[in-house]
Amino acid sequence: MKSVKAKDIFFDYIRTKGLRITRQREVIAEAFLSAEKHITAEDLHALLKQRHPEIGFATVHRNLKLMCESGIAEEIKIGGNKARYEPKIGREHHDHLICLKCGKFIEVKDDRIERLQDELAKAHGFVPHRHKMEIYGLCRTCR
Amino acid sequence: MKSVKAKDIFFDYIRTKGLRITRQREVIAEAFLSAEKHITAEDLHALLKQRHPEIGFATVHRNLKLMCESGIAEEIKIGGNKARYEPKIGREHHDHLICLKCGKFIEVKDDRIERLQDELAKAHGFVPHRHKMEIYGLCRTCR
DNA sequence: TTGATATTGATCAGCATTATCAATTAACGG
DNA sequence: CCGTTAATTGATAATGCTGATCAATATCAA
Numbered sequence: 001m002k003s004v005k006a007k008d009i010f011f012d013y014i015r016t017k018g019l020r021i022t023r024q025r026e027v028i029a030e031a032f033l034s035a036e037k038h039i040t041a042e043d044l045h046a047l048l049k050q051r052h053p054e055i056g057f058a059t060v061h062r063n064l065k066l067m068c069e070s071g072i073a074e075e076i077k078i079g080g081n082k083a084r085y086e087p088k089i090g091r092e093h094h095d096h097l098i099c100l101k102c103g104k105f106i107e108v109k110d111d112r113i114e115r116l117q118d119e120l121a122k123a124h125g126f127v128p129h130r131h132k133m134e135i136y137g138l139c140r141t142c143r
Numbered sequence: 144m145k146s147v148k149a150k151d152i153f154f155d156y157i158r159t160k161g162l163r164i165t166r167q168r169e170v171i172a173e174a175f176l177s178a179e180k181h182i183t184a185e186d187l188h189a190l191l192k193q194r195h196p197e198i199g200f201a202t203v204h205r206n207l208k209l210m211c212e213s214g215i216a217e218e219i220k221i222g223g224n225k226a227r228y229e230p231k232i233g234r235e236h237h238d239h240l241i242c243l244k245c246g247k248f249i250e251v252k253d254d255r256i257e258r259l260q261d262e263l264a265k266a267h268g269f270v271p272h273r274h275k276m277e278i279y280g281l282c283r284t285c286r
Numbered sequence: 287t288t289g290a291t292a293t294t295g296a297t298c299a300g301c302a303t304t305a306t307c308a309a310t311t312a313a314c315g316g
Numbered sequence: 317c318c319g320t321t322a323a324t325t326g327a328t329a330a331t332g333c334t335g336a337t338c339a340a341t342a343t344c345a346a
Contacts, residue, residue: 185333
């Protein structure tokens with residue numbers, strides 16, 4: 001199961017770094033991995049508050065960062081808004097279409113674009129590591 | 144000359160909106176249009192301080208926003224860092240290659256990618272307005 | 287020149303995120 | 317199982333950037 005694997009990767013990362021596995025880390029990782037995509041630290045904290053009212057916001061924040069470091073999560077920043085996070089394990093890289101009106105996110109990927117992006121970087125002497133592409137417009141229901 | 148045209152567009156926009164042309168607006172627009180690309184509000188303010196120590200940071204900030212509204216400037220936000228601004232008039236749309244080590248920006252454009260981005264949006268029922276593409280990697284000198 | 291009002295500059299307010307710190311708790315060795 | 321060490325937590329303060337406020341000033345049409 002995807003979420004189990006991701007949690008294992010996270011915990012392995014923690015152990016490798018000499019850090020510690022805590023009750024909070026388990027709870028936060030589980031909640032994050034089964035939560036809706038593109039969740040904010042605030043929303044994840046609110047979600048956790050239901051069953052674990054003792055977990056503080058700073059801890060949620062710290063652990064989202066740590067999950068990013070470990071490779072199981074990715075931070076997405078759109079415009080100047082607050083950061084959003086999505087699980088990354090077992091999921092392909094993708095980019096986003098963003099509706100200017102309702103704010104909806106759609107995940108997309110086009111292999112031809114990916115290939116051209118690599119070519120473009122190399123043509124300028126760059127060694128590409130990662131990229132970010134956002135297309136803003138009006139979605140089907142808002143246009 | 145490019146910068147003259149841009150200033151005219153800016154001032155026309157100001158007049159059309161019933162706003163006023165001030166000494167500060169002139170100075171800020173000139174400095175911005177001849178400054179290095181990708182400048183921050185802070186750096187532009189520091190630059191202006193040399194000859195015009197009376198101009199406040201808030202005014203620089205406000206007028207960069209206003210120049211964006213008028214169409215002669217564009218705001219670029221990379222990651223969660225402070226906003227940067229670049230002149231837009233007489234310049235084509237472009238995207239950025241960003242060096243992960245030295246932070247250098249390179250402007251790039253690929254018509255094939257642009258076309259595919261439009262197709263991609265339309266294929267998902269989106270009406271594309273604008274997009275943003277950043278490729279992170281190591282530049283020629285840093286790799 | 288005058289009057290109406292936009293602008294300025296200094297400062298304050300808001301926000302998301304990060305740092306701080308005392309108290310707690312995980313992990314390890316014995 | 318116990319005790320020690322140091323990472324972690326939770327509350328809160330600090331930071332950094334951007335926007336808002338407001339009295340004083342400057343613009344511009346009449």
